[in-house]
Each structure stands twice: as C-alpha cells, then as structure tokens.
Amino acid sequence: MKKILTLAAAALLLAGCGKPGTPPPKGPQPSALPTYAVAAGSAVSGSPTLDAARGRGHLVVGAKEDQPYLGQKNPATGEYSGFDIEIAKMVAADLGFGPDRIEFKTIASANRETALQSGQVDYYVGTYTINDNRKKLVGFAGPYFIAGQSLLVRRNDKEITGPQDLDGRKVCSASGSTPYQRIQKQYPKAHLIGYDTYSACVDNLITSQVDAVTTDNTILMGYAAKVPDELKVVGEPFSQEPYGIGTPRNDTVLRGALNDALAHHEENGDWKKAYDATLGLSGVPAPAPPPIDRY
Numbered sequence: 001m002k003k004i005l006t007l008a009a010a011a012l013l014l015a016g017c018g019k020p021g022t023p024p025p026k027g028p029q030p031s032a033l034p035t036y037a038v039a040a041g042s043a044v045s046g047s048p049t050l051d052a053a054r055g056r057g058h059l060v061v062g063a064k065e066d067q068p069y070l071g072q073k074n075p076a077t078g079e080y081s082g083f084d085i086e087i088a089k090m091v092a093a094d095l096g097f098g099p100d101r102i103e104f105k106t107i108a109s110a111n112r113e114t115a116l117q118s119g120q121v122d123y124y125v126g127t128y129t130i131n132d133n134r135k136k137l138v139g140f141a142g143p144y145f146i147a148g149q150s151l152l153v154r155r156n157d158k159e160i161t162g163p164q165d166l167d168g169r170k171v172c173s174a175s176g177s178t179p180y181q182r183i184q185k186q187y188p189k190a191h192l193i194g195y196d197t198y199s200a201c202v203d204n205l206i207t208s209q210v211d212a213v214t215t216d217n218t219i220l221m222g223y224a225a226k227v228p229d230e231l232k233v234v235g236e237p238f239s240q241e242p243y244g245i246g247t248p249r250n251d252t253v254l255r256g257a258l259n260d261a262l263a264h265h266e267e268n269g270d271w272k273k274a275y276d277a278t279l280g281l282s283g284v285p286a287p288a289p290p291p292i293d294r295y
Helices: 003-016 048-056 083-094 107-119 178-186 198-206 217-226 250-267 270-277
Strands: 058-063 071-073 102-106 138-147 148-156 170-174 191-195 210-217 230-235 240-250
Touching: 048 058, 048 240, 048 250, 058 083, 058 107, 071 083, 083 102, 083 138, 083 240, 083 250, 083 270, 107 138, 107 240, 138 217, 148 178, 148 198, 148 217, 170 178, 170 198, 178 191, 178 210, 191 198, 198 210, 198 217, 198 230, 210 240, 217 230, 217 270, 240 250, 250 270
Parallel strands: 058 102, 170 191, 170 210
Antiparallel strands: 138 240, 148 210, 148 230
C-alpha cells in the first residue's frame, strides 16, 4: 500500500507547474449509480434548443472534467462521472434522451456563457452558480444544490483557517468563476492566481506553489477525499452558491422543462440516490434539495 501511495503522489507532482492535471486514483470509489427511465416521447415543444438536438440525434451538454465526485472525466475511457453528470442524465431522460444520446463537452468556467450563447452546448451542468449578472446573459433551471465557498490548504498548514488569513498569501481559483471574483473584490490583499481548471490549482497547492485553493466546498471536499493525508478543507463556508442548469437565455420552454424534470427526480428519490452514489462519498450526508426558482 505504501508503494502505491508513493507512486500516486509522484504522479501528482509531475502534473504540477500550472498544467491541468488529474487527481490520483485514491479515496472512496463511486458506488452503483441509479438509472433513469427515458420518456418514450417528450411532449415538450417550442424549444429551438431541443429541436436542434432532436435533429442531430443527441444532446450536447457542457460539463467540468476535473472535479471529483461532481464532474470528472476518465482520461482512459473518456467517460464523465459525478453528481453534476447524474443531474444532466436524469433531466435528459425526461426530455427523451438516454445516456447513449448525450455528448458531454468540457467547458471552462470562463467560457460557459459563450458556449450557451453560441449554441456549442444545449445546456450546462457544472457547479454553475446562479446569480443576477449571469441571468442577463443565460437562463437557469434549478437550483438543484446549494454549496458555499471555502478553502483548501495543505494538511500541515495551521496558519490559514479562513478568508481572514489570506492577506499576502497566494490563492488559486478558476479564472472567471464566482469564487475568483469574490476573493478579488472582498480580499484584495490576497495574491490571486487564476487557471482554467481547479485541478491545476490543486496540483500547485500540493507542490507548495500556492498557499490555498478556493472554490465551493463541494469541489474542495472531493479533492480532500482523494488525498486526505495531504489536503484539508478549513473554516466555515463564506458564501451561498446555488447551482443551476445553464440554458440559452431566451429558451424559456427548455428552462421550464428542465425545472419540471428536476422536480420529478427530486420527488421520486433519484436526486438523493445520485448524490449518495457520488458526492455523498465525500462523507457529507445528502441535504434536502433546495426549492426550484421558476422565474
């Protein structure tokens, strides 16, 4: 076992220097995933996005690929897994698309609005915080989960216990993300560093090139669960991050259909089953799903 851990740590070190990496194959492994009944014929009509997806024969869903238990891509198989991926699959089923008719596409945080506006993706599920500024550019179904911004530090770090300790520290987050912007505005004395992916931030944290990584606690708990002997989450969450499914702004029919699908799968227990099989492996029990905002 010691040899395996050493090799995994060495592999992670090689992935550093600011380049996107993949967490080592450690921590709890995903359990049996639920399956979702695919609607034989979706009654949803009037959505240009769905019409285009039906024409091509499959959905294109934007996602993250570097967030353990949320949205992660297996580099060997190309398959995506995690709670956000299950959310994408369960709502797709209600729209008449099985998992074999979903193409997942990795989109960086800074490019989400552009991807939805340009039609690169039909909808986006990837720790996407709903806020008023984004609503001016895209639509949102949900929220389907409430997270909160927190901090990830090295296991032996006793000096950083919350955002009040970030002055003069190198703090890493995904460029363009809500957590990045919050540190920029509320903690301007921190030395903020931005990358396209959180995995690049985590790699740099382990190799001591940055002092902390900040984003939603859900994401950070996944990384800490992968390497608990090296990393830890500290302090209480210092924000509320309602996760939504991003949609093209003017496609209100699609947004309504996704809200209906979320409500359906929350009521029939699929939502909790998906959480328990993915994000629940971080050790945090499933909360109650938040109320859906049908604006």
